[in-house]
Amino acid sequence: MTRLPVDNFIELPRYRSAHSRCTVWRVYVKASTRKTRDGQTIRYLQLAHNEWDSVAKVSRTKVLYSFGREDQLDVSGVRRLVDALSRLLDPADALAAAAPAGLSFVESRPLGGAWLLDGLWRQLGIDKIVTGLAGVRRRDVDVERVLFALVANRALKPSSKLAAAEWVCHDVHLPGLPFVTDDACYRAMDDLISVEPKLTRAVYDQIADLLNLEVDLLFFDTTSTYFELDEADEPLWRDEHGEVVDDGAPTAVKQAGFRTYGKSKDGRDDLPQVVVGMAVTRTGIPVRVWCWPGNTNDSALIRQVKTEMRDWNLARVVWVADRGFASEANRRFLQQAGGHYILGEKLRAGTTEADAALARQGRYATVTDNLQVKEVNIGADDRFVICFNPEAADRDAAVRARLVAQLTDKIDGSDKLSVTKRAELRGVISTKPGLNRYLRVTPGGLLRVDAAAVKAEQRLDGKYLLRCSDPKLSAEDIALGYKQLLEVERGWRDMKTTLDLRPVYHRREDRIRAHILLCWLGLLLIRVAETTTGRTWNKIRAEAERLHVGVFTGPAGTFCQRTELSQPHKTILARLKITEPPRIIDATPATA
Template sequence: MYVRTSSRRNKSGQVVRYLQLAHNEWDAKAGVSRTKVLHSFGREDEIDRAAVERLVAALTRLLDPARAAALTGPAELTFTEARPLGGTHVLDGLWHRLGLDQVMRRQLAGRRLDPRVERVLFALVANRALDASSKLAAADWITRDVHIEGLDAIDEQACYRAMDWLLQIEPALAKEAYFQVTDLLNLEVDLLFFDTTSTYFETEEADEPVPRDAHGERLPEGTDPELAVKEAGFRTFGKSKDSRDDLPQVVVGMAVTRDGIPVRVWSWPGNTTDTNLIRQVKDDLREWSLSRIVWVADRGFTSAANRRALMQAGGGYIIGEKLRSGSPEVKQALSRPGRYATVRDNLQVKEVNIDSDDRFVICFNPEQALRDAAIRERMVTQLEEAIAGTDKLKATERAHLAGQLSTKPGLKRYLRTTPGGLLRIDKKKIATEANLDGKYLLRSSDPKLSAEDIALGYKSLLEVERGWRDMKQILDLRPVYHRREDRIRAHVLLCWLALLLIRVAENATGQTWNRLRAELQRLQAATFTGHAGTYRQTTEPTKPQRDILTALDIPAPKKVIELTATL
């Protein structure tokens, strides 16, 4: 099919050209090709060009948009760039599926803010999950390095404005997101796991102390000083879980379901005590009107004050007890006879009755017992080598060596000094430690849970520990590129939302986020530019990519995601 041109001379002698849409047909009888006119456009100088454009537009709608753009352009298209698309497409699909966009838009109603704030916050969350960076670098990443639906470009200030707004709506956002997520995913929330970590800052100076309430929140200026419970900077010195007591830090807490879904995070000044943490967490979640909740916490929350706080409002707890605390309850529990019952995952449990209102369950893992024994044997061998021949040393030299060994907890545990100042292996301590191999002790206030549920519930606390590991290694909770308290809190919230999305993806696919991210980022958006315009087209999804999309119930991205005609 082609445009046929014919010419003829009119009475004035002027040559006039006529345009026709024609194609050639083969005449089998005559054995020749004959021209058939399909449509006459009329004189070339009087042609209705608007009508031709409408005809071309109607015909191109029958074609693939990318092919149409290529065919209508007077010159070939030029490939200009390719950006990863798969990761943001999946995260955006989960973002919408969990209703986080709707929650934010409801909170946005009536506020004088850029309507793109929800998109900016999603982009910052996606940045943490896919290529964690500072907010300045994140703005450049969003603008130049990735395709995000509904957001072409932003600047650093737009990121900060969105973070400030996120902090304002956090209580309502966390509550609505919790119920949306638990209802949609049909999560079991009878057990909530809670743990804390700390994250330090590469600065030697702590923040100036300011008045704070019982929850560690900064009191507004002009507040009666008597209302302040304490004065503390947000970035301040405390007991570091990263072994960096020399640097100021903040404390971060997280509540997680038994499925590993993080439902809320908190952040406090770096010297906040466990008791204050527990009280705020209980107070905040009491407003959610949850049904019966049993809190699962590690051995750092075993104090009587923390247990009382967890019992408030009808709650219960499962807490790990420190076997080496020397408390009367621990001694009674370990001395009680009884047989272990094997439950699952190579785990054996035994409930013991002692003089206490709480229940105590001893857990034993034979494989862990073998590992503990092997580690102790190496420690004892190393200690024997260190003190060999020390009887011949002067008393001051032996004391100096003992001081050096005291800085190594693993060796110090098995070292004994005789009344005469001689260094010996503490065989009694070895026997005591051998009795603890592979064991841990749990304390629970819940009268209805079985010993197996108590043991497996505590074992699931590993989900929180995995969350901290992913927060620090994948989402880059640290380093924090912010100085202001509100921006640090907002940064923690972005990490929480990113962890929420990737944990949902992992649970649905059975794959780690590192593997999912690597595969999804191979799905690209390619941009082509020509005289007719610009279009952006996705690469064809591979089978692994299609399997991920199917498992997450997310449709594949459109083949052509952007088409702009040059006017």
């Protein structure tokens, strides 16, 4: 019996029990020989390991698998076995185990995620758009590759620009960019923001043609993102769109810092912020992003958005927005040039339209299990649709019952308190909006549960009111169209979590704007990946990042080889119509 060279050893973990530590198997290929009657020597190959016999106090060979005669070896079967064993290892260990004799395994980096994003980047033509824009050409660095690297970083491993440069240099195999500095990242961001209007328009034109985007409904919403600062930025003169202008310029309308205090949608009114807006198609594709100083009022922003997208070759568009944009001025503006809108209407505002709509009788028509609609005619120019969600109604009733119970418990026995103590209790309850909504103070200063307020809220359980200017849409289409506004909310959620819009590590206004633009490009790529494959980005990324590239060195030089493509890898790349990466990524001969 003989053993093959030590290079053929493979270490696999073997668990003794559910509660014990694992023992390492040192597996090797054993060769045994026998001679036939005619004197021919035949070799047999077996997969074996040595196992300690605690009774005899000796190490014994145990055969795990027999390959049969060496001259009749099933090579394809061996390959399948190697592939199966490789799946038990992480990509780096799998590459190291498969290293050819005489070569040293140096490192392993993820390839799949960057390869996939680069394929989408090129497929959407963003590489040519960026390269073709004047102002983004530098002799010392490939700006297009650096910008792609920053976008890929947002989608794969969000970090600061300094950390992103380290990531490119040491932690990922990025097609066409083996090395970058943080200074090159900042310069590329400066170039990006200088061509923002041309870039966003060119990208929209390209994806609208390639993806056949449906823009009959265009959803718009805003959010805010805060900064961990002690003080806001210095106020500067700005125009009505929030852009900085010279002092005394005719377009100057107000002074404001970019990072400044405002009404925070993250509940952080104590910190400076900026306001970010986004327009999204019905399939969730973000077509453009904007940002304004943190104290900008939402109400008028949709007018600016419609104006700036007027020349984007949009056909008949119905703008969809929530009740924060439903002012009369906005409604008139959105109807210009034949446009229409679907807007949320405040039910608790006590407006004439809302009260009249709720007072109308009629049956609801069931659209889905959790959506019923009823169109009401109140004699106004617009159409009004009341939407009812039975599941939401049950939740609203349960929440209200809990709040009323808490309020009852707090004010129980308060009649016996002194006037001062009762006023103190009243002040405490006033800081809790949920409880304060149902509190009533009698003329004598006594605290009571407001039965009228409870009854009024019961009428609103699970309901929301929509206003629409389009006479051709059915009530069901209006309700379903508004419900798709959730696509924007999903976009904000992914911007703030998957792409890490926050924290922002920049101080300068132009670089904050560039950072938001990079997040938008990242969101665009992952939305295209999701809508094409039918999978979430988290699952796509997790699968893609298992594809690695390993670096091997030897006397002849250095070469890079990828790991084997799994079936999920092949499926994802096929659905996205992206070519598979070559097995040998790069080969560099040794210098004499």
